[in-house]
Amino acid sequence: MKNNYTILVSHNNEKMFILFKSIVVGLAAGGVSVLYRITLTNAETISNFTYTFLNQNFMFLPITFLFLIGMGYFVGYLVDKNKMISGSGIPQLEGILKGYFKSRKSWMHTLISKFVGGAIAIVAGLSLGREGPSIQLGACIAEGVGNKIGKGRLEKRILMASGASAGLAAAFNAPMAGVIFALEEIFKYFSPIILLSTISAAVTADFISKKVFGMNPVFNFPVSQTVPLNGYLMLIFLGIVLGISGAIYNYTLFKTQKFYKKLTFLNIRTKIIIPFILAGFLGLVFPLATGGGHKIIEYLNLKNGISFLVLILIVKFIFSMLSFASGAPGGIFFPLLILGATIGSIFGHVMIGNGIFDESLFNNFIILAMAGYFTAIVRAPITGIVLIMEMTGSFNHLLSLTVVSITAYIVAELLNSPPVYDKLLDNLIVQEHPEDEKEHINKILVEIIVQHDSVFENSLVKDLHWPGKSLLVAIKRGEVELIPKGDTKIMVGDYLVVLTDINCESKIREKLEKLNLRP
Known part of the structure; x- marks a missing residue:
């Protein structure tokens, strides 16, 4: 309890300790994520080789499908034993x-x-990514x-978020995207301690x-101009x-x-067998749709016609849905970026074909569409913009990336499409049994930052209706720590510490959080 409070009101010495701990977390999480990335790269190579071999040796098909059924059942067994490994793992992390x-x-x-289940899924050829699992x-x-x-529950959770940012950084070679993702998607607010920890890791x-x-x-x-x-x-x-398109994806x-x-x-245990069997068929008739989507990238050019790109988009979309929704361990991050890139490729074909843009801008549309599609689905525009800039190694598209991403964000909001990870978390919570709310000897501190136009802004502590079983124990205003009293006025930017x-x-x-939203 004391440790939790110390973390929230910590100054330079405590922050330095967290920095060093975060570096340790970054080393450990980076090492595991790199190992997972290597494993999945080799797994996809094995998958590609296997299906190429089967196309030339049909006599091995029966035994191959028996193997796929067995692999699917084993992955289902792992998920049944530990439901936290289902899907990408990001909603589970946010829930924890x-x-x-x-x-x-x-x-x-x-x-x-998660490591074993994710690797087996990629060997089979499921349309899943490595990024969500790397975060978990x-x-x-x-x-x-x-x-x-770690000192106290709060510091341990900050270190977990740091490990998540480290996982994304290692998976994509995108450290700043990892940091922004932790702030924008996992915590959904800014805190100097969290920023320091996630950057270090x-x-x-x-x-x-x-x-x-x-x-x-x-x-x-390759991009020559903006x-x-x-x-x-x-x-x-x-x-x-x-x-x-993003709203359609989520729906x-x-x-x-x-x-x-x-x-x-x-x-x-048996539902996950379905995408494993489908992977076997697609591996024979349309192998481009299998795996995370790395193979599709080389086909996104002006040499391939629109009809072929549309076919890739449709098949990849359907198989991605069936792969992820089954509960198999694996993420949607990379597959959705590939889908976005394909949409951008089709858009570029239409624009260039009608003389609206020069063909030198074709790759620009691929890059812009990845960020916009990601934003519409995840509803994390800053993460999408920074991620694509780091993944492509080009920082010349900031303005155009922002325009496309914000437009996609607004449209998805107007269509009432819920952010994918928030909705997935809600679905997981519904499946859980209601938790016992009897008085517990263990306490925890919850931190919240007062937003503009919220119920808290310019209100006196005594005038607010605080939730039951909660107590405001501190207000941190800049570097000053206030002990709250009934007539203490709460201001925008205050850090409220609630027991x-x-x-x-x-x-x-x-x-x-509901009180902190605009009434």
């Missing part, structure tokens, strides 16, 4: 940091199961480190990643297309999850 999922397997069990693996190893050197992990994989960006799209200002009206149109994904739930004659029972944390946090 918000106080949910207290009854779960150990971090080591989750790490090993980084958080798992950070939890283990935090249990040894992400940069450390990125250093390890670059030592292993080199300095080259993940995507290598989109001229007189073409920005069409970029807004592209943003609208991506916003609609289809959630409907596909419901479809799997309706298959009551199958259990968790609550550990088993009420998630609900208290939700109530405080």
